Amino acid sequence: MSRNNNNPLIQKIAKQAYMTFKGLKCSANGDSKVFAEKQDKLVSLVTPLRAADLKIAPRKNKSTSGTSEPDSPPVTYMHICETDVFSMGIFLLGTGASIPLHDHPGMNGMLKVLYGKVSISCFDKQESCQTASAAPPCFETPVAPFQNASLRRSLLRSVDEYSENSGPCLLTPLRDNLHQIDAVDGPAAFLDILAPPYDPDDGRDCHYYKVLKTVADPDIPVMNNQELQEDDKGKEKEKWLLEIPQPEDFWCGGEPYPGPVVSV
Ligand SMILES: [Fe+2]
Structure with missing residues (x-):
């Protein structure tokens, strides 16, 4: 992939993201032929993207800010651009940091690691749990009656590791729409494209x-991605999820994006 200072790779990615996702209905699952071709083009541009293209580099300290301040954020976001069609930015994860399990309602997405390594667990939300066959099982920690409305039946589809040499991880409104992202063996960063962007006023809030x-599954761990990976790699497995407030140990700081200017 040639690097042209007058037309940097990230600019090409932004233009292609706009073309790929423009006009795509929120409810579409992205499986039409035309969409697939456009998405393939976007994947081919995103795959060779590296940290140096965006003028970022791994940071030595535990925090993403490069300092050892105790209150520095575990995760930092660098905003690149946003239109009504898509948003694009960079997440930096400090050593041992996680982005907890969350969803992207009605959205498509593409995640490309820029440096380091991340483990991503992907889930599908299943249909309504009102049928008898989908009755919730007994949980090790009982769920209070008032929490029943927050229970979600889901399918754990994959737990995989991604590095800068991996292709992007994709999500659609119906496939792999929920994920948890853990930094593995040190700090990590990834490009995040979401289409359309989160918008709580339009039903696209993050949960x-x-x-x-x-x-019934005493060996199934509660949350840890590494344990999930060992237990569940290569298998699809039903999991029950409880919607929770944003975990207290997770918050996201912000920093200016230092890379090439992007205009869409
Ligand atoms: Fe996400």
Whole structure:
């Protein structure tokens, strides 16, 4: 992939993201042929993207800010651009940091690691749990009656590791729409494209979840991605999720994006 200072790769990615997702209905699952071709083009541009293209580099300290301040954020976001069609930015994760399990309602997405390594657990939200066959099992920590409305049946589809040499991780409104992202073996950063952007006023707010451990599955861990990976790699498995407030140990700081200017 040639690097042209007058037309940087990230600018090409932004233009292609706009073309790929423009006019795509929120409810579409992205499986039409035309969309697939446009998405393939976007994947081919995003795959060779590296940290140096965006003028970022791994940071030595535990925090993403490069300092050892105790109150520095575990995760930092660098905003690149946003239109009504898509948003694009960079998430920086400090050593050991996680972005807890969350959803992207009605949205498509593409995540490309820029440096370091992340483990991503992807879930599908299942249909309504009102049918008898979908009755919730017994959970190791009982769910209070008032929490029943916050229970979600889901399918754990994959737990995989991604590095800068991996292709992007994709999500659609119906497939892999929920994910948890853990930094592995040091700090990590990834480009995040979401289409359309989060917009609570249009039904696209971010919700957080925790995986519930069931009595019937004593070996299934509660939340840890590494343990999930060992237990569930390569298998699709039903999981029950509880919608929770944003975890107290997770918050996201902000920093200016230092890379090439992007205009869409
Ligand atoms: Fe996400």
